[in-house]
Amino acid sequence: MTEFWVGTSWKMTKTLGPAREFARGLRARRDWPVRPFVIPPATALATVAAELGPDSPVRLGAQNAHWEDAGAWTGEVSVPQVADAGATMLEIGHSERREHFAETDERVNLKVHAALRHGLLPLICVGESAEVRRAGGAAEFVADQVRMALAGVPDAVPALIAYEPIWAIGAAGRPAQPEAVAEIAATVAAAAGARATVLYGGSVDLGNAVDLALVPGIGGLFVGRAAWQVSDYLSIVDRVGERLG
Numbered sequence: 001m002t003e004f005w006v007g008t009s010w011k012m013t014k015t016l017g018p019a020r021e022f023a024r025g026l027r028a029r030r031d032w033p034v035r036p037f038v039i040p041p042a043t044a045l046a047t048v049a050a051e052l053g054p055d056s057p058v059r060l061g062a063q064n065a066h067w068e069d070a071g072a073w074t075g076e077v078s079v080p081q082v083a084d085a086g087a088t089m090l091e092i093g094h095s096e097r098r099e100h101f102a103e104t105d106e107r108v109n110l111k112v113h114a115a116l117r118h119g120l121l122p123l124i125c126v127g128e129s130a131e132v133r134r135a136g137g138a139a140e141f142v143a144d145q146v147r148m149a150l151a152g153v154p155d156a157v158p159a160l161i162a163y164e165p166i167w168a169i170g171a172a173g174r175p176a177q178p179e180a181v182a183e184i185a186a187t188v189a190a191a192a193g194a195r196a197t198v199l200y201g202g203s204v205d206l207g208n209a210v211d212l213a214l215v216p217g218i219g220g221l222f223v224g225r226a227a228w229q230v231s232d233y234l235s236i237v238d239r240v241g242e243r244l245g
């Protein structure tokens with residue numbers, strides 16, 4: 001297995017049946033040429049964890065958790081709760097959460113600390129809007145997001161940073177060019193130091209995965225729609241694994 005990460009977030013898709021089916025497809029896989037991870041909705045975490053089994057090489061993540069450990073926060077889940085359900089990593093600061101759920105840089109930082117307090121690996125999402133990129137401020141914007149997310153976190157603590165430009169995400173998005181990704185990967189590395197592994201996300205698919213995986217400074221791919229079928233996810237894993245292996 002290379003150290004290169006390839007994972008998918010299901011966002012708000014899949015009830016328990018399809019979640020179980022995806023997890024069975026992962027469990028059936030014996031050899032992994034990359035470091036796999038899957039990030040189901042909170043409702044499916046325990047089911048997927050049970051299907052994967054205790055020693056699975058597939059890392060399980062939660063899409064969100066509150067920064068407090070417990071309390072009167074109706075509708076929220078805490079880091080201890082998602083950990084109890086099987087998560088060992090925590091996605092924080094996805095642009096959809098920043099835009100729709102008031103996930104500010106301050107809250108991102110609180111959630112990073114909460115994840116680390118409970119031994120979860122933070123997967124911190126950063127990325128600029130189309131307006132910021134057009135104005136020439138993408139690198140500075142992303143560097144600021146990274147610095148604020150990691151404020152107060154000791155240098156030696158590992159973290160994954162997913163660079164996901166907002167304009168690249170989703171059905172209306174277009175994948176970033178490798179040159180732009182390389183520039184931001186270097187920017188993130190400078191802001192976060194050696195503890196950070198930089199992933200790229202935003203309209204990754206089978207056709208562009210290798211080009212994006214080969215970008216200097218990129219240590220993983222974070223895939224959405226193109227990996228929501230387990231066979232499609234495994235095709236991306238295989239194609240990237242063949243080129244990096």
Ligand SMILES: O=C[C@H](O)COP(=O)(O)O
Nearest residue numbers: 009169170202203224225
């Ligand atoms: O969580 C994954 C990213 O938001 C990318 O989503 P996408 O591959 O569907 O553009």
